Amino acid sequence: MSGSKTLLSISCCDQNGQPSGEGRFQAMINPASLNHQLGISYNTDNSSILPVGKSAVESKLSQYQQEKLSFELVLDGTGAVPQLPPQASAGDVSQQVKQLKNVVYHYVGEKHEPSIVKLQWGQSFSFVGRLSSMTVDYTLFKPGGDPLRAKIKLNFGSYMSNKQEALKADRQSPDLTHRVLVKAGDTLPNLCYRIYRDSSYYLAVAEFNQLDSVSVVVPGTQLYFPPLR
Numbered sequence: 001m002s003g004s005k006t007l008l009s010i011s012c013c014d015q016n017g018q019p020s021g022e023g024r025f026q027a028m029i030n031p032a033s034l035n036h037q038l039g040i041s042y043n044t045d046n047s048s049i050l051p052v053g054k055s056a057v058e059s060k061l062s063q064y065q066q067e068k069l070s071f072e073l074v075l076d077g078t079g080a081v082p083q084l085p086p087q088a089s090a091g092d093v094s095q096q097v098k099q100l101k102n103v104v105y106h107y108v109g110e111k112h113e114p115s116i117v118k119l120q121w122g123q124s125f126s127f128v129g130r131l132s133s134m135t136v137d138y139t140l141f142k143p144g145g146d147p148l149r150a151k152i153k154l155n156f157g158s159y160m161s162n163k164q165e166a167l168k169a170d171r172q173s174p175d176l177t178h179r180v181l182v183k184a185g186d187t188l189p190n191l192c193y194r195i196y197r198d199s200s201y202y203l204a205v206a207e208f209n210q211l212d213s214v215s216v217v218v219p220g221t222q223l224y225f226p227p228l229r
Helices: 093-104 162-169 188-196 199-208
Strands: 009-013 019-026 034-037 040-044 059-064 068-076 116-121 125-141 147-158 178-181 222-225
Touching: 009 093, 019 093, 068 093, 068 125, 093 125, 093 147, 178 188, 188 199, 188 222, 199 222
Parallel strands: none
Antiparallel strands: 009 019, 009 116, 034 068, 040 059, 068 147, 116 125, 125 147, 178 222
16 A cells, blocks of 8 residues: 555454543554454254254254454564554564553453453454454564564454344344244244244243143233243
């Protein structure tokens, strides 16, 4: 990039991903690459005997795994970088490393944990999480031993509050309790299929809700669908 460029920044933030004003670090040189890892876990009932002609059992969503972000930053104190971010000064790599550690690694006493941070690069990329690991590799030194250049490998795990997690899950997982208001035309088997993707749980749901009948459910009735066991 030439001219004025947007540099990756790391800022302390609150549980909602909003800046808290407790600290901020701006990269000297943008990362050459970002590795953003996402994953999903599924539950598979391997205890059941497969029907004849069926080679596998159905897998069902268990949970979304924690997202992970990793990248490498270069800090340079040789003067080769013409435009330095506010916290940097030529020849003072140690101070830059200290500033980064204060933002991502420092233990916050009143919170009893390291800070939640928001990584922002331009308008299209942002990531809220906590530091998982930080490796500093000093590669160039002054004659007296002070570092002149460092490569820093950073790994972060995503953070979501309980409220944000519930919104993302949208209460659709069979591992969560659902509350449903019965509408005209609803039946227990159909509702079970909607929640669990399996209509055969209707007897268990009827028992859980202490229903007198499994064939007729009065519209306006509030039913609870417990987690699958």
